[in-house]
Amino acid sequence: MIIPFRRRPKQDGRHTPNLWPVWLVAPGALLLVGLVAYGLYHGAELLLASESTGQGKKPVPVQDVIKTTVTVLTLIGAALAALYAYRKQLLDEGASHRADATQLTERYSKAAEQLGHEQAAVRLAGVYAMARLADDWPEQRQVCVDVLCAYLRMPYETDINEPGFRHGEREVRFTIIRIIRSHLQDPSDATTWCGRDLDFTGATFDGGSFNGSTFSGGKVSFGGSTFSGGLANFRGSTFSDGQVEFSPVSFSGSRIDFSGATFSGGDVLFRGSIFSGGQVNFIGSTFFDGRVSFLDATLSGGEVSLRGLRVGVAASIDWGPLSPVPVTQP
Template sequence: MWLVAPIALLIVGALSLAVYHYAYELFAHAADRHEPPKPVNVSDVVKTTVTVLTLIGAVLAGIYAYRKQLLAEGDARRADASQLADRYTTAAEQLGHERAAVRLAGVYALARLADDWIDQRQVCIDVLCAYLRMPYEPHPAEATHKEGEREVRLTIIRTIRDHLRHPDTPTSWTENFLDFTGATFDGGDFTDSHFHGRADFRRAIFPSGIIDFRRAVFSGTVIFRTTKFSGSTVDFTHAEFSGGTVDFTGATFSGGTVSFRDVLLRSGEINFEGAEQTGGTVDFTHARSDGTQINWGPFPHPPEP
């Protein structure tokens, strides 16, 4: 303080003197051009000097206030980021809890965090998808079965579905990457979902239950490569495939039912190359194709519209 104050006063004094001399020169030049010549009005010089110094002070004060605001906003952003990171840590810990009720709380907490934390939304989604990719034993008689685990997994699927139904909302996940690689689905509701980004069901297993994709819209890249449909009912009734790529290359249909009834194949590309049907039912009744590039593989072509 004792060092900065004298330096500041010296700077202000030097600036004031410089402004005063400059203003005096201007007034003197104007007075010399006057006929007859007039003496310089020192009062006008002082007023001009004070006015200029006031304007300079106002500008410096504005710059200081703006800088202070930026620092405050930076502190606020860091505080928000710290709070969001704490929420993430808490939610992740809840997902790993032994009790199903706590894991359910973690699902909802992570979904709310994804809505609030746009910069790290994909990370939150990745954690939820990673949970579905973890080893899962649906049969209660098995030693590795977890009490309430199926309800937790179905809740994650419903949570993802809810964020895929309304593409125009700020909390939509329709453009985000959904990685279900190798996941086991023994149930799940994706009705009315919009897949505009990339959804990867590669090597996923559908052993039982009902997985509902009715009225879903696929306009991004959806991958079912080497997926195993071995006993579940997977329902794509009235789904729309438009503009994206849907890949069933190498998929195995060995049981259950996969229904493509009344689907609309509008544009884009659908590939069943290398797919194999050894059992179960694959139903293309009333499927309509309109400009879609389709490699049907082993399946019969649906009738043209």
């Protein structure tokens, strides 16, 4: 059954206005304009007549009343036309935003699908597509970053003789690390990922470079990660504000380089980490204010180098089992 005076149903996902039918609105609008014109005509006639009364003036001609009424109606019409144009602009902008959002969503779905492909070349394309989407979609940038970090958290077999080994996977992972690093170089850049949460919990790293990166604000977690083989490079990086967790992390058979890094503000935690069979360098690093903790860390068969380390008076460092060499004040 059709109800004649019911508004049009709103279309889901379109954000369209809930409008009355045209056949109902048009006669109503004409009737309203007629009443307004009638009221304006008599109002103008009374106003002009009152101004001429008692001053020895002639009665106001009908033409003057009509001119005044038409002028007022013209001004009202102009105002309504401007309002209609503004409303139309809002609708056009809304349609444009919806189209953009649809396109970005489609790009996200396609990139995510590529990341799950069997062929490494297709996964690489998905990595670049997701990174580009993060640059173009500030509202969902954190989501895109989360997807790339989640890829690094997926099981990763480094031994070619094991069943789970996938050819080309190392290059895909190194590409993700390089892309993240490139977005952490300049905090003032419009597409920077500085201040974003980076979750590498439980990931396996057999190399990769974060050198020169700025980890500022947000939360960066390497908790439960394993650094095995290769060189993980944090040379010259800056850790400021926020919180960076390397607790607990297993540094086994790999080289981790924090040489020349600056730890300023926030917390950098190595609590419960295991240093075994590898080398971790803090050569020439600087610890200003903030907190660094090696509490409950285990040093077994590995080497932690602290030569040239500089510690500011406001820095709070819990060395745990490490035996710090003499350090200098910055």
